[in-house]
Amino acid sequence: MKKRNLSLMIGSCIFIVLVFTMLFPQLLTDINPYNAQTLRSWTYENGKLNLEAPPYPPSKENPLGTDEMGRDILGFIIYGTKLTLTISILVVMGRFLLAVPLGVAAGFGSYTAKMMIEQCSIIFSALPALLIGVIVLKMNFFANLYKEQSIVAFILVLTVIDWAKLGKVIMERVQEILAKPFIKGEIAIGKSPLEISIENVIPHLTAELVILFFMEVARALTMMMQFGIFSVFVGNMGFIADTEGGQTTFMNISYEPEWASMLGSARDYIRVAPWTVLFPGLAFFVSILGFNLVGEGLRKELQEKNSMYLVHLRHLLRLKKLKLVYRQIGSFRRKHIAILGVILSGIVFTIIGVGLWNQHTMAFQYENAKDVVLHESFDEVLIGTEESKKMAESIAEAFEKIGLKPINEKGYLSVYETEDIFVPVETSLKILSKSQEEEELIHGKDFVFQSFGNKTLDGAIYDATEKDLLSTMDFGEMKDQFVLLNTNIYSGKGFKYLVKRMITESEVKGIICILPMGKELPYSMGKDVYDGVILWVTPEAGNLLKRQAGGHMEMMVKSRKLESIGRNVAGIIPGNDAQVGEEAIIIGVGYNYDRAHKETGKQQILFGLELAKKLIEQNHDRSRTIIFVFWDGTLSDHYNGKIAYGKEPLYDPEKSVLYMDLTKLHKDKGHLYYNSEQAPVTRYFAFSFSHQLENRLRKENIPLKEYPVDMFVGAKKENYMDKILYYEANTPTIIMSIKEEPLGAKPSINLDELGEILLQTIQNNNY
Secondary structure (H helix, E strand, O other): OOOHHHHHHHHHHHHHHHHHHHOHHHHHOOOOOOOOOOOOEEOOOOOOOOEEEOOOOOOOOOOOOOOOOOEHHHHHHHHHHHHHHHHHHHHHHHHHHHHHHHHHHHOOOOHHHHHHHHHHHHHHHHOOOHHHOOOHOHHHHHHOOOHHHHHHHHHHHHHHOHHHHHHHHHHHHHHHHHHHHHHHHHHHHOOOOEEEEEEEHHHHHHHHHHHHHHHHHHHHHHHHHHHHOOOOOOEEEEEEEEEEOOEEEEEEEEOOOOOHHHHHHHHHHHHOOOOOHHHHHHHHHHHHHHHHHHHHHHHHOOOOOOOHHHHHHHHHHHHHHHHHHHHHHHHHHHHHHHHHHHHHHHHHHHHHHHHHHHHHOOOHHHHHHOOOOOOOOOEEEOOOOHHHHHHHHHHHHHHHHHHHHHOOOOOOOOEEOOOOOOEEEEEEEEEEEEOOEEEEOOOOOOOOEEOOOOOEEEEEEEEEOOOOOOHHHOOOOOOOEEEEEEHOOOOHHHHHHHHHHHHOOOOOOOOEEEOOOOOOOOOOOOOOOOOOOEEEEEEHHHHHHHHOOOEEEEEEEEEEEEOOEEEEEEEEEEEOOOOOOOOOOEEEEEEOOOOOHHHHHHHHHHHHHHHHHHHHHHHOOOOOOEEEEOOOOOOOOOOOOHHHHOOOOOOOHHEEEEEEEEEOOOOOEEEEEEEEEEOOOOHHHHHHHHHHHHHHHOOOOOOOEEEEOOOOHHHOOOOOHHHHHHHOOOOOOEEEEOOOOOOOOOOOOEHHHHHHHHHHHHHOOOO
């Protein structure tokens, strides 16, 4: 009676479990591997608050505990099976692609192939492969690669440093086969080396290659485990963990589920949290054991004396039989095969054509949203105006038509009160030089008013651009004059304080602030009314005023007070993924614009509506909640709808995992500016989403420029509208802006391309 092959049975069971885990991880656990819990808190009966930081020990919620980021280890192991085993299998395939042809050629006497194998064996024997791999993959070039690039680098390095051992084994085995007596008989009957290699060598070699394949996978997993201990793993990223005492301590992590990364990032916790090392190590141990058992079991099956494997394989690989079968097909059968080939080709091309047509018809085009905008467009939409009210109602009707649901029982519109809103309706600014030459500046192009009322003023121009008035606070000699200030010599907070003191406590006629280079004039809207005026001028107009210092200036402004009401429009696409619950992505778009930016303002509205429409059309069984908010008051930091949302969020901030700010798409094509500083690694979904979005943009060869956001604590109020949801609603934020290219430069992206990329990233990012 034949003995049971226990090695093959146990190894096959482990192998089947690993393959099932690779293909269907969601069936084995409902845990989200990307979810990071950075702090736990509870209150004892005596009212004492207790806080606990990760890693958390095994519990009912986390059966295997969590890592130092608060990520569930069980979920990370299950979802990491795919990436870990895929890399190891691809590494072994790479080694076989090098070792098999070179090993066979060397066995047949090829000097070049033999030298390559021997020299590589000598090199990687003198210097351990592990040491070389760690040194190479620790280089900055490799350590800072993104996921796909990092995978390719790992495969190449692990292939190159360890293929020679396999090549040497194959070479020696081929030489043993060629020394067998039956080979001399094959040569005597006139077989060529090619026929001998295919009909005699490969059948004898194949069984061993199959066995070696499983053994090599086990070796590759072992080397990946060793790499992980040295903090070398796919997607390795270094983050500053601590700067206490002037010494910077880095934390190496991988945001992708992968076993080696779990070992590398957890080695410092082996004493205080042994589960962070034990369970990933156990996963490696079971997998390596499984592949070794399969290899050993196959060795017993394929190399036993009564095995018919070699007979069947030799019969299959006989060249003469293959040629005979081909000749017996005959011209009649060939004709039918040709016809069948034409039919199959037609079917394939039809499927491809239909796919391309569907892709074309489903492509993102923001102008398609014109079908759902029910109101006529306006020349200008400003907060507090009738046009703004009608536009908000129009967007709400479009939401209903598209299929977005109201975010609460109050409906789509979220009304909020603002401070007084003034806008200039009539302006003029004339400069009279010492030589009595008159020059007029244009409001909105050369200057804007930032204080309001109805007044006509005239006076001399006083140049204080070279003086530090903040240190002296002496404004006596500036009485009844327009003071020209250089914003570049003051801090933002200091400059605001200086202007406020001058306009309220001195007797100046007005303050003229020169805009920094590269900055755009702010929109002329505000609440401030003083005896004097505050103006912002462009650097070019500032230089003109400096040259005319001592000359005379006349200005006039008439203002209109608007309704102190703002209206945000919010709609929701409810999610249906039980694994992420009610977690939501918030997408923000502005719907205010002035006359000078009428076209781009309308384009931004259409872009937001088309993005919402496409996401509803592509909504599937496993999707996350998405909220669209069209903000009112985006032309001014004082009335921006995000202020109202920060004070009273429309959706639970704890469930708001990402805010995408699309309020700065000022052009339909140009250069893309991007900022993800408010999506830190501690907010894992936002960090991962941003990382994937950047990868997709790079794949499309779209260069990214840095959108500046000052995240220092002391600069909290600088560009506050860019940070308000992060600070006030605790929602991680990424910002995108399309600005005009420099003169003569080719645009790198347009709105349709950006929309397509956002759609793909949202749809492909299940977690």
